[in-house]
Amino acid sequence: MFLSLVSALAFAAVLTDVSIADDTFNVQPFKIDLSSEVPHLLDLANKTRLPLKPLYPDAGLYKGxxxxxxxxxxxxxxxxxxxxxxxxxxxxFNHYTVVIEGQTVHFVHQKSDDPDAIPLILLHGWPGSFYEFSPVIKPLTESWTSATGKNVSYHVVVPSLPGFVFSSPPPQNWTVDDDARIFNTLMSEVLGYSTFAVHGTDWGSVIGYSLYSTFTTTTRAAHFVFLPFFPPTAEEIAANNITLSEEQKVTLQRGTEWFSTGIAYFMEQENKPNDIGLALYDNPVGQLAWIGGLNERAEDPRAGTPPSVLNDTAFLTLVSLYYLTNTFHSSLWIYAQNPNGFRGTYTKANTDAPMLFSQFEYTNALWPQEYVAKVGNLVSYKFHDFGGHFAGLDNPPALIEDIREMGLYFDA
Structure with a gap:
């Protein structure tokens, strides 16, 4: 009886921290405990035979x-x-699960001590997870004073996308707009935030842009490092008389290479997610190979050196989360479920909410400022000469700085 009372009080204390607006959603505290699955992972990885030498030593990174x-x-x-x-x-971190529209959604909710903190949702993509934001979560909850004297801090919410790690796989016809809807419910109805800001990368930018352009009353500021619109080609940029810096030319070249050869994984996952998903389902080294080649082509060449924390340990953690939760397969389906998730035609969101954009030199696509301005109320465009696709791991200080700047424009 006493232990039950203690457990109940502890449970209540945790839920007090999460600030539930509506307890009908069955919010539960959550703790990661995957240790029992690790021996199997290590055994399979140890037994996996790899060739003694490369078949074609000079093939190069862009062959895989x-x-x-x-x-x-x-x-x-x-x-x-x-x-x-x-x-x-x-x-x-403080982890929880919640049931929204029949979907179990895992999320981190790290609150600031500042009562005026801005609610913020961070949205990852593939092959990422909530983990890629781990270096920036706590710093964003801390108070920061701008040069103009404004104080900025955030209540940080980081969900796992449906089908990723601890969130349940969605129905087959599920789309990124469905993701946006349930995340709007998470922020506004479950957590009680009447307004909030959003940051998105990769598929998270597609979902974040859906929040920004659709849920215009609740989503009152957005920051992106990727866009749900295909980046312009070199020919299109030249035709529009846009002058690029030398650093932007590096990004453009990487994007050109990605669209010519690096997009093969995208096509496979969009058209045949079961083939690769089932082939590598119980193959940790196979998952390392599939994701590792992509990661090499999308990270800063200096990854793992300060300020980057994207070292081998970080990468192994990222992939282990997929393997240990058996969600490598289900995570791929976001491509098949959203064949038009990234668009060719630029449209402007019908909102006055401020939008900020950060371009990292070694990511796999370039959006010049002129193109970013086509899709939202752009108030800030920054280019960073360090960092790649996983900005939260590859250049945490820059991402923290830019997300903090969003607070200067946030108006609930």
Missing amino acids: IELDYLRKLQTALVGNFDWEAQQAALNE
Whole structure:
């Protein structure tokens, strides 16, 4: 009886922190505990045979992951990767699950001590997860004073997209607009935030833009590092007399290479998610190979050196979360469910909410400021010469700084 009372009080304390607006959604505290699955992962990884030498040593990165890099990842996973340490670090955040429209949604909710903090939802993509925001969550909850004297801090919410890690797979006809709708419910009805800001990357930018352009009463500011619109080609940029810096030319070249050869994974996942999903379902080294090649082509060449924290340990944690939760397969379906998720025609959102954009040099697409301004109320455009596609891991200080700047424009 006493233990039950203690447990009930502890449960109530956790739920007090989450500030539930409507308890009909069955919000539950959540703790990551995947340790029992790790021996199987390590056993399979250890038994996986790789070639002794590359078939074609000079094939290059753009023909897929290089054997030496994959063997390095395999050795690190089996030899010195400490899942328990990574799990303990992730459990320092406040995790919850909630049921919305029959979907179990996992989310982190880290509140600021500042009563005037701005509610903020951070949306990841593929092959990411809530983990890619782990370096920026707590700093964003801390008070920051701008040069003009304005104080900015955030109540940070980081959900796992449906079908990713701890969120349940959605119905087959589920779309990114459905994601936006349930995340608007999470923020406004479950957590009681009448207005909030959004940050999105990769598929998270598609969902975030849907929030920005559709839920215009609740979504009152947006920051993106990627857009749901195909980036312009070099020819289109030249035709519009847009002058690029030398750094922007690097990004443009990477984007050109990505669209010519690097997009193969996109086409496979859009058209045949079961083929690759089932083939690699119980193959951790296979998942490392599939995701690792993409990661190499989308990260800063200096990844893992300050300010980047995108080292081998971070990458192994990212992939291990997919493997240990058995969601590598279901995560791929976001491509098949949204064949038109990224659009060719630029349209402007019908909202006056401010929009900010950050371009990182070594990501796999370039959007010049002139193009970003076509899709929203652009108030800030920044270019960073360090960092790649996973900005939250590859250049956390820059992402923190730019998201904080969004608070200067936020008007509930």
